Amino acid sequence: MRQSQLFTKTRREAPADEVSKNAQLLIRAGFVYKEMAGVYAFLPLGLRVLENIKNIVREEMNAAGGQELIMTALQRKELWEKTDRWSDEKVDVWFKSTLSAGGDVGFAWSHEEPISDMMKGYLESYRDLPVYVYQFQTKLRNELRAKSGVLRGREFVMKDLYSYTTDAAQHKEIYEAMIQAYQNVYRRIGLGDITFLTFASGGAFTQFSHEFQTVSDVGEDIIYIDTEKRIAVNKEVYTDEVLAHIGLEKEKLIEAKSIEVGNIFDFGGSKSEQLGLMFKDETGALKPVYLGSYGLGITRVMATIAEVMSDDKGLVWPEGVSPFRYHLVSLAGADETLRARADQLYDTLTEAGISVLYDDREQRAGEKFADSDLIGIPFRIVVGKNSTDTSFEVVTRSSGETRTMSKDELLQHS
Ligand code: ATP
Ligand code: MG
Numbered sequence: 001m002r003q004s005q006l007f008t009k010t011r012r013e014a015p016a017d018e019v020s021k022n023a024q025l026l027i028r029a030g031f032v033y034k035e036m037a038g039v040y041a042f043l044p045l046g047l048r049v050l051e052n053i054k055n056i057v058r059e060e061m062n063a064a065g066g067q068e069l070i071m072t073a074l075q076r077k078e079l080w081e082k083t084d085r086w087s088d089e090k091v092d093v094w095f096k097s098t099l100s101a102g103g104d105v106g107f108a109w110s111h112e113e114p115i116s117d118m119m120k121g122y123l124e125s126y127r128d129l130p131v132y133v134y135q136f137q138t139k140l141r142n143e144l145r146a147k148s149g150v151l152r153g154r155e156f157v158m159k160d161l162y163s164y165t166t167d168a169a170q171h172k173e174i175y176e177a178m179i180q181a182y183q184n185v186y187r188r189i190g191l192g193d194i195t196f197l198t199f200a201s202g203g204a205f206t207q208f209s210h211e212f213q214t215v216s217d218v219g220e221d222i223i224y225i226d227t228e229k230r231i232a233v234n235k236e237v238y239t240d241e242v243l244a245h246i247g248l249e250k251e252k253l254i255e256a257k258s259i260e261v262g263n264i265f266d267f268g269g270s271k272s273e274q275l276g277l278m279f280k281d282e283t284g285a286l287k288p289v290y291l292g293s294y295g296l297g298i299t300r301v302m303a304t305i306a307e308v309m310s311d312d313k314g315l316v317w318p319e320g321v322s323p324f325r326y327h328l329v330s331l332a333g334a335d336e337t338l339r340a341r342a343d344q345l346y347d348t349l350t351e352a353g354i355s356v357l358y359d360d361r362e363q364r365a366g367e368k369f370a371d372s373d374l375i376g377i378p379f380r381i382v383v384g385k386n387s388t389d390t391s392f393e394v395v396t397r398s399s400g401e402t403r404t405m406s407k408d409e410l411l412q413h414s
Pocket of ligand 1: 110141143150151152153154155156157158260261262263295296297298299300
């Protein structure tokens with residue numbers, strides 16, 4: 001993509017009412033647009049990051065046997081009444097509306113009820129199980145506080161997977177596969193080192209739910225980490241009894257603030273029982289389908305990266321999610337030879353299927369470098385007086401390290 005064609009511009013200042021670092025950087029660099037508190041639009045650069053994150057998650061969910069679908073954003077009141085989750089006292093983040101034709105609808109904040117109700121039409125016998133379905137969807141939640149930028153939206157993208165199994169034993173298999181899949185996701189997006197599997201409250205039969213928590217000072221959670229075992233305990237369940245149960249020693253744990261980037265748990269058969277989602281087992285007896293729920297905050301992950309990987313110059317995208325692999329910065333100015341050289345390199349790289357943001361604008365070098373640092377693409381190729389037809393200066397955004405690379409090396413370097 002040619003930067004001269006990109007409609008977004010970098011900005012020196014974020015909106016005055018934006019207090020969070022992640023949103024300030026993402027707005028200044030042109031990744032998101034703030035519509036109102038807790039509500040952000042994703043611009044071309046931001047959308048590329050979101051799609052990269054989604055594709056990594058999609059690959060891992062598919063590998064675990066997940067089938068992708070999209071449920072509706074408008075939901076039926078009576079379903080949520082059956083499970084006693086319609087009232088605002090039970091669920092305090094509902095957005096609701098009344099149809100002109102009469103009757104109430106809810107705006108999707110989660111999907112266990114409608115997906116499970118839909119499954120009544122498809123799951124009859126133990127032979128139909130297990131089934132794992134998932135979606136990427138914009139969830140709507142009437143969050144009380146929306147001061148954390150893209151980390152806590154009133155409108156945000158979540159990946160939610162639901163597992164339907166016959167019993168606790170079959171459930172355990174997918175639950176463990178999901179833990180593995182989530183860990184693969186966080187590693188591939190670049191948050192693996194600072195993200196911990198965390199024991200938290202919830203979970204029907206297991207006594208716990210599991211969260212994935214990324215260490216960050218702006219996090220709203222407090223966790224206690226065993227860095228050797230790479231697991232943690234959320235403060236909400238941090239008791240001597242729980243530590244003993246998990247096999248952790250208090251003295252070895254490190255306290256940290258963290259961001260919840262994922263949460264998985266099981267409902268057992270309770271919700272299916274309330275909704276009437278039953279299956280026939282081998283003996284012909286009717287049993288409630290066992291339900292597991294697995295959420296992962298796609299837009300929150302993007303904001304977390306912006307928050308924890310950035311530096312004083314701007315964003316620093318990990319290779320796995322960056323909007324482009326290379327930022328090709330041309331300092332050609334009026335020099336036709338240099339311009340042709342930059343154009344040619346851009347064509348060669350894009351024809352090879354490598355993503356490049358080509359800064360072909362007329363700006364001064366200093367401004368271009370400042371913009372490039374703010375946008376945070378992993379590798380910057382500079383075409384200027386020091387480059388030749390065969391060797392290019394390449395700067396790594398995260399370390400600032402500079403090296404010289406040939407065209408072939410640029411093509412292979414991935
Ligand atoms: P929190 O405790 O942060 O409010 P939650 O426990 O209500 O989150 P879940 O219902 O478990 O969240 O949602 C699954 C995942 O979706 C969370 O782990 C988080 O990554 C993400 N998420 C939840 N709420 C938001 C939000 N308001 N904005 C962005 N992402 C969110
Ligand atoms: Mg949660």
